[in-house]
Amino acid sequence: MAKLSRDDFSFFHPLRVRWAEVDPQGIVFNGNYLTYADVTITEYFRNLEVAYPADLLKDGGDFFAVKTLLEYLAPARFDDLLDIGVRVSRLGGASMAFELGIWRGVDQLTSGEVVYVHADADNRKSLRLPDWLRERVRGFERIAPAD
Numbered sequence: 474m475a476k477l478s479r480d481d482f483s484f485f486h487p488l489r490v491r492w493a494e495v496d497p498q499g500i501v502f503n504g505n506y507l508t509y510a511d512v513t514i515t516e517y518f519r520n521l522e523v524a525y526p527a528d529l530l531k532d533g534g535d536f537f538a539v540k541t542l543l544e545y546l547a548p549a550r551f552d553d554l555l556d557i558g559v560r561v562s563r564l565g566g567a568s569m570a571f572e573l574g575i576w577r578g579v580d581q582l583t584s585g586e587v588v589y590v591h592a593d594a595d596n597r598k599s600l601r602l603p604d605w606l607r608e609r610v611r612g613f614e615r616i617a618p619a620d
Contacts, residue, residue, distance in 0.1 A: 475544060477574040477584050482558035483615045484520055486513040490553045500548035507541060510573050510587050513557040517571075521609045533593055534600045539568070540588035547582045549575070555582070561610045563619045567591050567599035569610075570618075 488509060496502040518525040526535050549555055556576045563570035568590045575583040592599045611617060 475546065475584055477558075477572070477581060479556075479558060479574070479576065481572075481616055482560050482574065483613055484513075484517050484560065485556045485558045486516045488512065488555045488557055490549050490551055490555065492551055495551045500550055503543070503545065506543050506545075506575070506583055506585070509555070509557055509575065510541070510543075510559070510571075510585060513559045513573070514571055514587065517559050521613055523606065523609065529591070529603070529606075530594060532600075532603060533595070534591050534603070535594040536569075536589040537592055537597060538587060539590050540586065542587075543573075543583060543585040545583055547580060549577060549582050553577050560614055560616070561618045562586070564602060564607055564610060565620070566601055569602065 490501055494501050494505045515525060529535050554577070558574040558576070560572050561569055562572040568588055571587045571589075573583070573585040573587060574581060590599055591602050
């Protein structure tokens with residue numbers, strides 16, 4: 474995974490590191506990067522005009538995280554302004570994989586992946602991703618997601 478190209482991403486969300494997010498070493502505590510990913514994925518959906526979770530719940534579905542992977546290349550520190558890029562790298566039958574990159578200026582700090590499965594909100598049995606969502610993602614992404 475490691476080195477990513479900013480040019481592969483159509484969506485970025487800026488985020489400034491807050492004091493509460495750093496540890497005694499003066500760097501962002503590792504668990505906060507998943508919060509950064511979650512915030513950015515939420516903003517990605519908002520950018521696609523998807524009201525999450527309301528639009529999925531109309532059909533009885535919701536997303537459940539099944540995999541997260543983060544690779545730390547360099548630390549972020551208090552008051553750094555980060556650019557967090559996210560893109561859908563894969564659209565499976567019932568799953569979506571988001572590729573994630575975090576930059577401070579031109580320096581890439583983190584790369585990662587978050588995989589969600591679309592499933593019935595009550596019994597959590599997987600459901601096919603809605604076609605309307607697939608169309609919005611494919612229409613937005615600069616690089617077509619793999620199937």
